[in-house]
Amino acid sequence: MALDECVLDSAEPDTCYLRFFQWAGSGHGDAVTFGVSMAYDEVEAAAQARGFPANAPLVRRATGGGVVYHDGDLTFSFVFPWSRLSSPGLIYKNLHLAAHIGLKTRGFDTRLWAPPSAVEEIPGVNTECFSGPEPKDLVLEDGSKVLGGALRRRGETGLYQGSMRPEPFQATIGNLRDALFEGIGLQWKIIFEPREIPGEALAAAERLRHTKYAADRWNKRR
Amino acid sequence: MPDPKSSRYMKSHEWVALEGDEAVIGISDHAQREITDVVFIDLPKAGRKITKGEAILVVESVKAAFDIYAPVSGEILAVNDAVAQNPGLVNSSPHEEGWFFKMKVDDVKEVEALMDHAAYETFLSSEASAH
Numbered sequence: 001m002a003l004d005e006c007v008l009d010s011a012e013p014d015t016c017y018l019r020f021f022q023w024a025g026s027g028h029g030d031a032v033t034f035g036v037s038m039a040y041d042e043v044e045a046a047a048q049a050r051g052f053p054a055n056a057p058l059v060r061r062a063t064g065g066g067v068v069y070h071d072g073d074l075t076f077s078f079v080f081p082w083s084r085l086s087s088p089g090l091i092y093k094n095l096h097l098a099a100h101i102g103l104k105t106r107g108f109d110t111r112l113w114a115p116p117s118a119v120e121e122i123p124g125v126n127t128e129c130f131s132g133p134e135p136k137d138l139v140l141e142d143g144s145k146v147l148g149g150a151l152r153r154r155g156e157t158g159l160y161q162g163s164m165r166p167e168p169f170q171a172t173i174g175n176l177r178d179a180l181f182e183g184i185g186l187q188w189k190i191i192f193e194p195r196e197i198p199g200e201a202l203a204a205a206e207r208l209r210h211t212k213y214a215a216d217r218w219n220k221r222r
Numbered sequence: 223m224p225d226p227k228s229s230r231y232m233k234s235h236e237w238v239a240l241e242g243d244e245a246v247i248g249i250s251d252h253a254q255r256e257i258t259d260v261v262f263i264d265l266p267k268a269g270r271k272i273t274k275g276e277a278i279l280v281v282e283s284v285k286a287a288f289d290i291y292a293p294v295s296g297e298i299l300a301v302n303d304a305v306a307q308n309p310g311l312v313n314s315s316p317h318e319e320g321w322f323f324k325m326k327v328d329d330v331k332e333v334e335a336l337m338d339h340a341a342y343e344t345f346l347s348s349e350a351s352a353h
Contacts, residue, residue: 151286
């Protein structure tokens with residue numbers, strides 16, 4: 001989370017950054033992240049009800065959205081110039097379409113979800129990320145959500161933090177990562193260059209992790 | 223109530239309505255349409271000193287979270303409790319009931335340097351044609 005915010009704040013103009021990561025742990029109950037304005041107590045209660053270990057980190061994201069349970073999912077962040085699309089709805093649509101394209105090349109069938117009727121698009125907040133799809137979410141044919149994300153706009157730069165469930169695809173994390181990487185490159189017309197994260201950026205992220213994302217003052221602020 | 227045609231604007235769509243050396247701050251109708259349905263606003267506290275360009279509050283919609291910036295430097299005098307209780311006011315009344323906070327401005331020249339309404343409308347048109 002800290003590294004995502006550091007990239008968001010230091011992004012160069014007209015440059016996109018794609019980073020894949022996983023939460024450390026055994027794959028069960030690794031961590032919980034939740035949206036920037038959610039109530040900590042409610043998230044804690046929901047995580048416990050779901051059987052997450054009491055010592056699993058509960059981390060408030062900088063992005064909006066609901067609760068995401070990280071137990072073996074593929075997580076990634078994408079930092080981009082907001083002006084490329086300028087509207088959250090278009091950004092979600094294009095990122096999820098990118099994932100759809102990448103997955104399709106590997107033989108996985110998905111689609112962008114739309115409500116059954118045009119008049120039923122009722123705005124609201126799903127408190128749990130994978131509890132049900134929102135318009136333009138990526139779903140399987142049966143409508144179950146496989147990719148969710150949340151956005152933050154800071155100035156002229158956007159941050160998308162995404163989570164993909166690997167189980168429905170019976171694929172490796174590496175396979176899904178490659179699908180996303182290729183799909184985003186194609187849909188957004190980006191040629192990615194692999195880069196090591198500079199030492200000073202890692203140091204800045206560690207400081208931010210210590211002062212913010214690992215601190216009660218941030219996580220329990222509400 | 224602030225008059226949108228008399229307000230000044232930032233490129234990031236905040237508006238400033240100046241009365242003497244006090245100002246009311248909100249976001250424009252264009253911004254609320256881009257943000258979509260607002261569900262939460264994390265307002266700053268009265269008494270806080272703010273610097274022009276500083277990120278001072280976060281607006282969250284069903285789609286995303288957005289940083290809102292201080293258009294000018296000064297001190298926050300009061301926040302709009304009504305909008306904190308009913309964030310939808312930002313969408314239904316962005317230039318009137320949906321204001322965020324009132325502040326004492328350090329230097330009114332900072333307000334005068336912002337875009338007036340006509341310049342803001344021109345800016346919006348150029349942004350729209352760029353997309």
